[in-house]
Amino acid sequence: MATAWALHRCSSLAYQRAAFASTVISGRTQGITVSSPSGVGGFRAWKSIRLARNYCYSPTSTDTAFVVANDDKYGKKQIISLTPRLYDYILSNVREPEILRQLREETATFRGSQMQVSPDQAQLLALLVQIIGAQRCIEVGVYTGYSSLAVALVLPESGCLVACERDANSLDVAKRYYERAGVSHKVNVKHGMAADILSSLIMNGEASSYDFAFVDAEKRMNQEYFELLLQLVRVGGVIVIDNVLWHGKVADPLVNDAKTVSIRNFNKTITEDKRVSIRIFTALFGMVGGGQVCPTAANNANIDWW
Numbered sequence: 001m002a003t004a005w006a007l008h009r010c011s012s013l014a015y016q017r018a019a020f021a022s023t024v025i026s027g028r029t030q031g032i033t034v035s036s037p038s039g040v041g042g043f044r045a046w047k048s049i050r051l052a053r054n055y056c057y058s059p060t061s062t063d064t065a066f067v068v069a070n071d072d073k074y075g076k077k078q079i080i081s082l083t084p085r086l087y088d089y090i091l092s093n094v095r096e097p098e099i100l101r102q103l104r105e106e107t108a109t110f111r112g113s114q115m116q117v118s119p120d121q122a123q124l125l126a127l128l129v130q131i132i133g134a135q136r137c138i139e140v141g142v143y144t145g146y147s148s149l150a151v152a153l154v155l156p157e158s159g160c161l162v163a164c165e166r167d168a169n170s171l172d173v174a175k176r177y178y179e180r181a182g183v184s185h186k187v188n189v190k191h192g193m194a195a196d197i198l199s200s201l202i203m204n205g206e207a208s209s210y211d212f213a214f215v216d217a218e219k220r221m222n223q224e225y226f227e228l229l230l231q232l233v234r235v236g237g238v239i240v241i242d243n244v245l246w247h248g249k250v251a252d253p254l255v256n257d258a259k260t261v262s263i264r265n266f267n268k269t270i271t272e273d274k275r276v277s278i279r280i281f282t283a284l285f286g287m288v289g290g291g292q293v294c295p296t297a298a299n300n301a302n303i304d305w306w
């Protein structure tokens with residue numbers, strides 16, 4: 001199950017920080033501390049469930065959700081696990097356009113296919129874009145285009161997605177699918193290093209002109225991408241950053257490899273950064289349907305925050 005930050009850029013008059021919170025979806029299901037690409041989410045989730053602290057062990061079945069934590073501090077919610085069967089159920093309730101299914105299946109034959117976002121995550125990205133009425137978006141890390149195509153499909157005809165990717169071969173696949181989906185005119189493909197591309201957009205006078213950004217590239221660059229995107233995304237816009245729980249490793253003090261430490265540090269920085277309101281969540285489908293849109297941004301003019 002992929003995990004992400006959703007960051008809402010605050011106006012300077014409204015520096016507020018939403019409480020850092022693990023995701024509570026539909027009032028019951030808590031985000032498993034796992035961040036995995038599509039397809040294998042259930043199994044990775046299961047592995048990380050066993051790492052979760054304070055869980056109530058159920059020896060009976062990997063297919064029955066069980067309580068991983070009794071959340072006494074925060075309203076006595078029972079936090080349940082994600083199991084392979086539950087994840088299958090979630091995926092079976094995703095509305096995945098045919099063209100996305102085809103791209104996902106073709107990509108599954110490629111090396112690195114586990115990198116593409118899962119269908120439920122793509123649906124969430126598209127939903128966020130629709131909710132904020134985004135016209136201008138940026139994606140950092142396109143690969144073969146699954147998440148960018150999901151966004152492009154819901155953008156209005158006049159909308160634009162700047163798609164940054166360093167790997168030309170992957171981009172060829174993405175471009176083929178933008179074409180097939182009839183969204184090429186909405187996607188501005190940028191081949192190169194993402195930080196350079198973002199910097200050039202700023203130099204080009206495009207600061208504060210974007211509504212939405214999705215970051216899914218080199219994890220150790222997240223802080224740099226974030227700072228650049230903070231300049232490019234308007235007040236009230238949304239930045240989503242993928243893989244912030246990094247397969248659950250960020251919560252494990254025994255894991256200290258460079259990538260995990262960098263994501264952990266980034267998360268800490270973001271949590272303390274009052275320029276954005278924040279929300280960490282797993283990419284489950286029911287976020288809005290579950291009533292989790294946080295209504296506390298009363299003095300932010302533009303949108304709800306997360």
Ligand SMILES: C[S@@+](CC[C@H](N)C(=O)[O-])C[C@H]1O[C@@H](n2cnc3c(N)ncnc32)[C@H](O)[C@@H]1O
Binds near residue numbers: 193195
């Ligand atoms: C996790 S994949 C992106 C998956 C994509 N969002 C999807 O749903 O299919 C990460 C991609 O970021 C690209 N990437 C990594 N570092 C990059 C950089 N510095 N600049 C541009 N692209 C980069 C990689 O080539 C890779 O294709």
